[in-house]
Amino acid sequence: MLKNYFKIAWRNILRNKFRTAIHVLGLSIGISICFLIFNVVFHAHSFDKFHPDGDRIFRVTTQSIYRGNIYPNPGVPFPLGEQIEEEISGIEESTHIYTLSETIIGIPSRDTNLGRQKGVLLASEDFFKVFPREWVIGSEDQALVKPNSTVLSEETAKSYFPDLSPEEIIGQEIVYFNQDSISAVVTGIVKTYPENSDLEFGSFVSMSSIETMKNKSRFNIDSWDAVTSNSQLFVKIPENVDPSSLESEFPAMVSKYIEMEGDDERTHAMQPISEVHFTDALYLNQPANRLILNGLMILGAIILVLACLNFINLETAHAINRAKEVGIRKTLGGNRAQLTNQFLSETFVIVLVATVISFGLVEILKVLSKDYLPEGFQVNYFSWVNLGFLLAFSILLTFLAGIYPALILGKYDPQRALKGERTQTGKFSFGIFLRKNLTVIQFTCSIAFVIMVLVVNSQLRFMSQQEMGFDKEAVMYVSTxxxxxxxxxxxxxxxxxxxxxxxxxxxxxxxxxxxxxxxxxxxxxxxxxxxxxxxxxxxxxxxxxxxxxxxxxxxxxxxxxxxxxxxxxxxxxxxxxxxxxxxxxxxxxxxxxxxxxxxxxxxxxxxxxxxxxxxxxxxxxxxxxxxxxxxxxxxxxxxxxxxxxxxxxxxxxxxESSEFKFLDEVIAKFYEDDQKLRNVMGFSSFLAILISCLGLFGLSSFTIAQRTKEIGIRKVLGATITQVLVLISREYVLLIGIAFAIASGIAWFFANQFLSIYAFKINMPYGLFVISGLFILIVCLTIVGLHAFNASQTNPAKVLKDE
Incomplete structure (x- = not known):
């Protein structure tokens, strides 16, 4: 039975190539967008999820309230990092780290200077107990115990000592210079995490090395007042211990070491390790923005919904042409469930074809959006996660897009269908009502996207023309x-x-x-x-x-x-x-x-x-x-x-490896995120318009084809081509008008939210709202008008000869 469903489905798809092409193109665009966004979101959520007992590892964060202003910070005072287990009960393990900015690396035995490099971390001796690693050589118990000790990642060890074996690297001296120098001996080598992590540093230098530095005062090792994001603290708590119970102990500790004035306040909180990548990630990686990720998911859902609406709209319109097929199947003993399954199988085949084509579109999207994707982002099409997503997504999409048309086709009355009665006797047609509303929804999204693109673009143009109060031209700078x-x-x-x-x-x-x-x-x-x-x-x-x-x-x-x-x-x-x-x-x-x-x-x-x-x-x-x-x-x-x-x-x-840069390039980067938003919105509006126009193209070609006899009769009775075009188009003008009214309200809300983040901004450009509506109306009337014009050119004698 299942084989028969798919065989018939494939034949029906090949029989209606034009309609199938519209379905496949629209759905493949939606699937490719959703698949890429899924991988971006999954990548962001994959950081530091693999640590043993990761649900019990937390970062201690700080919030200071000073003169009514709130200052959140992912770091802690240096003394807290060293004394946490003495001050707070119920901590199983803790590790204090201090991230260094780009550090000059020297190899004395080779008389070489490797320049400034990222990835140097000062870490307490228990670091590898909280965050276990696979050891190439050395052990977590002794590697960071002594001052002037360093552990290298396997990748870093090979770059520092490319011709030495791990055994030969142990004992080698490395000089780290960052305002002050640390001469450290290699005591271990660890493997790189195969998973994504914000803790993928190259050099782990023992925290006790600070005591050997001449300028150790810059670390504020005895100051409870100084809080810097460089000094971070991670703790591992026992099972069945509520982290809030530990947070309740911090106020007493703060009052013990810090005297706050007036309404000033200092608090500490426990942040799960899984949340680090979404807030203040360690400087090796850019933090993921939950707001942007949520926006991407909403964006993908909108594009996919538009594609599904296209499918539903066109299939319900074409359902009338399959009435006799349904009548014959029911007369021969087919029931409604079998018919529904048959039509769902057709949808599933279309979705599968669209999914295969979407792989190529994903590669194109990756190239177009490479500047917007996270560093190191890859798409593995055949990973279990992606295969599971595609399978579940295909089934869900088949149900969402195909269930309503399948139900509509499955409920046709065989007697009426075989008699050729294609329309219902009542004045109200739910199918026509649904198609009109789906068309309104599609063009509402398109108009709203276009309005937002124009608003963002206008704000960016306003900022580029705004006087800054200084001269940014021909100014270059460099850091010492x-x-x-x-x-x-x-x-x-x-x-x-x-x-x-x-x-x-x-x-x-x-x-x-x-x-x-x-x-x-x-x-x-x-x-x-x-x-x-x-x-x-x-x-x-x-x-x-x-x-x-x-x-x-x-x-x-x-x-x-x-x-x-x-x-x-x-x-x-x-x-x-x-x-x-x-x-x-x-x-x-x-x-x-x-x-x-x-x-x-x-x-x-x-x-x-x-x-x-x-x-x-x-x-x-x-x-x-x-x-x-x-x-x-x-x-x-x-x-x-x-x-x-x-x-x-x-x-x-x-x-040093720095170079002179231009001041005006820095100014331009102020609004880099806004430019990316404009580009993403522009691309989204293009897709929304494309999908909507594809649906309108297919729907108008079908509905106008159904009215060719009416058009022929009107022409025989003296109607001009202009009158025919007005007759066909006025319904769509009304639908676009309704879509414009709804889209204007939606776009105004989001545009107002966007402009509110600027102290210097444009007034709400209502004229752009009208331009957007007129643009979509012109596109819509062009598509409908071409079909109506072609229909009006048909000789009435040909159309009416069988009457």
Whole structure:
């Protein structure tokens, strides 16, 4: 019986090639989108799910409330990482890690410098007890016990010592330099995790090595106040222990070591290891954004639903042509269940063909979206997970797309069908009602997508045209080692200044505009009262204003002394000064020094346009600055200038691998996510329109074919081609009008949500709503009009000769 179902199904599919092609194309687009999104979501959820007893491993996080502001942090104070088992009961194992930024690697035995590399981690001796690894050589019990010990991953060991065996690598010395140096001996080699993990570091250096460093104070090893995301703590709790019971012990510990003022508060929470990748992942990987993943799933569902609606719409319309087939089958003894199974089997075959074709579409989508996919993302079509997904998905899709048309076909009355009665006698037809509503739903999605694309594009254009308050053109920058020798920095600045293509050189802690935000508290006496205000701060020098084209609107520039500062106009307004001139000369207390406001600058955008312009304090503190910005002369050869400056940088810092970059590229990256959103929405709107038009093309060709006799009679009675076109098209104009009304409400809601994240934004562009609706209407009328025009050109004598 089953074989017979599929044999007949295949014959029916081949008999209706045009309709089948529309079904296969629409469904393959939906399946490919859903399959790719499934793999992206599965990839994000696969991180650190494989650790033994992973459900009992948690990361301790910190939340600080200071002056009403909330500061979440994935890190903990350094002392907590070392004393957690003494302070909190019910912990089976714990490990404290400290992630290092790019670290210079040296191999003394080979007299080689491997440059700066990622993946160096300071780890406590119990690290491999919490996160077990397979050992190539060495053991977890002894590898990180002694200071100046390091464990390498197998991949890292081969890159450091390509010609040595694991036994020969043990005992080799490696020098790690990151503001300070650690000379460590290799005590073990572990295999790389075959699964996805945020803990895939290359070098694990014993945490106790900090005690041998000259500048160990920078780690704040005794400070309970300092919290940094570099210092992270993972704990493993016993079975049947509620993590909230451990969280309840933290307040007592905090009050023991930290004295909080007023409403300030410090709390710690237990975060499951499986959640690390979705929040503040360790710096080796970009964290996955649950909001984006949920959005992708919704997007995939919309595209798939549109494809299913196409199938249902077209099949219910064509069901009338199979009425006699149903009548004959029922007369010969077929029951409704058998007929339903027959039509579902046809749907299943179409879904299978669409699934096979979708594999090719997935590869195309991977190429088109390579910049949007996670690093290291792969699609294994024949993994058990993907095979299971495709099988379950095909069955579900067959049911969703095919059950209603199958039920419609299965319930036809054989007597009426064999008599040729194809329409029901009542005035109301549920099939026609359903097809109209499905058409409305399809074009509602299409119009909403188009509106959102236009809104996002308009906001991006607005931001690109917005005055930033500084000159971003021909400004290049490079980072120097943090807290480098100031003499070397001054020498480098001097050598750069001597070049003919350089107009100015500035030494700061940050770019004039960036996504990083640093704040300080300022105590200022105004009108015999003292005001404490939290403000944004930047560390600058006297060249900062000229290099970045910032304007001083009152007072004058600083002269590279610690007691002179610049503030912006927002600072002046925040403190209540009547005008910028009144603020000049005012003194205040900050960071142990009395400072004087030397000048006031214009309100430039030190952050992206998502943020309002904040009160800004600019101070001279060169010891904490590490960024050199260079303003090039107009008309300079940019390529030649970059090559020359990179050469000077390499001569001054031979161990560094940084290069000069352009400031305007950094500004452009502020809105990289928005550009990706626009591109994704644009691609989605294209697919939505394509699928909707495919359905409309097939549906209109069928429905107009059913009305050829009506069109012929009207032409015989004197109707013009224009009147025929208006007759056929007016129904679709009404449907698009209803779709536009619904889509406008949906698009307004999401567009309003999108624009609300910007402090500087466009007004709601309602004109674009109308343009979107007219665009879809024109596309729809073009498709319907072509079919109607072809039908109207048919000779009425041919159509009516059998009457």
């Amino acid at each position: 080692p943090f807290r480098d020798e100031l003499n070397r920095v001054e020498t480098f600045k001097e050598r750069l200044s001597q070049e003919s293509f350089v107009r100015g050189v500035s030494f700061t802690d940050d770019l004039v505009s960036s996504n990083s935000y640093s704040s300080v508290e300022v105590e200022l006496a105004v009108d015999s009262t003292t005001q404490n205000l939290e403000v944004q701060n930047k560390l600058i020098d006297s060249a900062f204003v000229a290099v970045n084209g910032v304007k001083i609107i009152a007072g004058k520039n600083i002269s590279n002394t610690a007691d002179q500062v610049l503030v912006n106009n927002a600072f002046v307004k925040k403190y209540g000064f009547a005008n910028p001139e009144e603020a000049v000369g005012q003194s205040f207390y900050y960071d142990g020094i009395t400072r004087v406001i030397q000048g006031v600058t214009n309100d430039f955008h030190s952050l992206s346009l998502r943020s309002e312009i904040k009160p800004l304090l600019m101070v001279y503190e060169p010891e904490y600055s590490s960024l050199i910005s260079v303003k090039l002369e107009k008309g300079s050869d940019i390529r030649m200038a970059k090559e020359k400056m990179d050469q000077l940088y390499k001569e001054m810092y031979p161990l």
